[in-house]
Amino acid sequence: MTAENEREIYHKLEAMKEIRNKTITLERLKRSILSEVRSGDQEGRCLAQYKREMELLQQEKMSHVEELRQIHADINAMETVIKQTEESMSRKLSAASRLHEDYRPLKSEVDLLRRQCLGLERLPDLHEEEGSPITPDRFPAPAGARAAFLAPAPRKPPPPPPAFRSALEQDFLSVSLRQQPPPMKSCLSCHQQIHRNAPICPLCKAKSRSRNPKKPKKK
Incomplete structure (x- = not known):
């Protein structure tokens, strides 16, 4: 990017x-x-x-x-x-x-x-x-x-990536329906605030990982 x-x-x-x-x-x-x-x-x-x-x-x-x-x-x-x-x-x-x-x-x-x-x-x-x-x-x-x-609107910038656009649309719907900020988390790579459910960071493209990953169940 x-x-x-x-x-x-x-x-x-x-x-x-x-x-x-x-x-x-x-x-x-x-x-x-x-x-x-x-x-x-x-x-x-x-x-x-x-x-x-x-x-x-x-x-x-x-x-x-x-x-x-x-x-x-x-x-x-x-x-x-x-x-x-x-x-x-x-x-x-x-x-x-x-x-x-x-x-x-x-x-x-x-x-x-x-x-x-x-x-x-x-x-x-x-x-x-x-x-x-x-x-x-x-x-x-x-x-x-x-x-x-x-x-007529001025020239629009190119649309964001699909995954990021989906997160934006979800955030906007949350604001319209509940008037509350969306749940956020910090990217472990660039430390910017991103949507909690985003699969990748829209800023640095790093894969989003949980700070407390679930431990595999013992068989």
């Missing part, structure tokens, strides 16, 4: 680490956004009920003059509740919008890394996830945001 190939493999390993860390941060942002949006939407549903109640109270006011004083008190109380609810809804949806400003560029970066380094499809948008309360027009994307993912 040439020094150039070794550098390319090292860069791919670094890219895997970066993608893993940024994917974890992306998932945290996504959970926060979904939580704020669901809470804000619940406040919106309550707000619609309160406004309907206000309409009924106004009708009651016109038809029952003798109860006017009590109805005025109810109206004042309901106006206070509506104002508080509107403020709460606005705060929650504003918080979701601010979180999305952090989420959107990070997701674009992760999508680009997935496509350029691993040849993977982009992650689904928030409104594309099953059961998401977010509609496509909730957080409109700026012009050209989607085009960045669809733009």
Whole structure:
């Protein structure tokens, strides 16, 4: 293996680490956004009920003059509740919008890394996830945001060896499903960290051996 190939493999390993860390941060942002949006939407549903109640109270006011004083008190109380609810809804949806400003560029970066380094499809948008309360027009994307993912990719480096590519794919799936680092061990020849199940070291090509080999059973 040439020094150039070794550098390319090292860069791919670094890219895997970066993608893993940024994917974890992306998932945290996504959970926060979904939580704020669901809470804000619940406040919106309550707000619609309160406004309907206000309409009924106004009708009651016109038809029952003798109860006017009590109805005025109810109206004042309901106006206070509506104002508080509107403020709460606005705060929650504003918080979701601010979180999305952090989420959107990070997701674009992760999508680009997935496509350029691993040849993977982009992650689904928030409104594309099953059961998401977010509609496509909730957080409109700026012009050209989607085009960045669809733009032609720069020339890709040659693919890694099959055994190393298999280990990379296994590591990436482990991160996606469990959000935990893959099991690693030190190569006994070059002392670099490699996947615990790799049959050979992808860096120095030395055969991977266990520090505690199993002893043959006595017959």
